[in-house]
Amino acid sequence: MFGAIIGDTCGSKYEWRNTHDPAVPLGDQGCQATDDTVMTLATLEALTGNRDYATSYRRFWRLSPDIGFGPRFARWASQDGAPANDSCGNGSAMRAAPIGWLIDDFDAALREADTATLVSHQHPDAVAGARAVVAGIILLRQGMAPAAVARRLTLVTGYEFAIDPQEVRRRPFDATCAGSVPQAVWAALTADGFEAALRLAISLGGDSDTIACVTGALAEARFGLPRSLAATCLAIARATLPRELHPTLELAYDLSRSRLID
Ligand SMILES: [Mg+2]
Secondary structure, three states: OHHHHHHHHHHHHHOOOOOOOOOOOOOOOOOOOOHHHHHHHHHHHHHHHOOOHHHHHHHHHHHOOOOOOOHHHHHHHHOOOOOOEOOOEOHHHHOOHHHHHHOOOHHHHHHHHHHHHHOOEOOHHHHHHHHHHHHHHHHHHOOOOHHHHHHHHHHHHOOOOOOOHHHHHOOOOOOEOOOOHHHHHHHHHHOOOHHHHHHHHHHOOOOHHHHHHHHHHHHHHHHOEEHHHHHHHHHHHHHHOOHHHHHHHHHHHHHHHHHEEO
């Protein structure tokens, strides 16, 4: 699941300064872990610590509120017991990866993705975004071929993954699930390696850290994680995140350790 954190870290520099460079550097100076990493860790904590999702999301938001969260999520997170709103934002997808790694049964994992989403995001599109991430990870780690994964994900989410990258690059910034998850999945299914997938995702522009986060989550299941880039991003995330989040960060890294490749 550390692939999501690598993607967030590498894409962070380009969220507000998009690039279309197909050879964009990964994990260089100026990269940091953002809300995508914090919420991925919160999902991991909820799954492994028997906390409910809302409690973990609020607890982790409070520990690092100034790391890129949108105002709507911050409003929800700042009020204990506040009901979910009708957000279709990609926050539901950015945080979903641990579910696809820690739950093996496909249907059970989809139900868990829905549960994690609905504490804060009630919009059907937010559910679809989280399902795309969780289902994609499970199908890829089962060894399903990318074209078959795309067909299955269309059935599960309603999204189409026949992306025209040139058309996507002309779009305005869009932080909805529908405006960021399909191209992120496409990049993971189209590229020929983990780093190539992240570069392709970032080169599409838009909400680059979250697009790369979702791409990284799926690309890990397809290719494994380059050891050197993982170590770089772990160091960046340690330097970015408050100490209270470090044990969960180390756990996320440890849970991906068997997929590190040289
Ligand atoms: Mg972010």
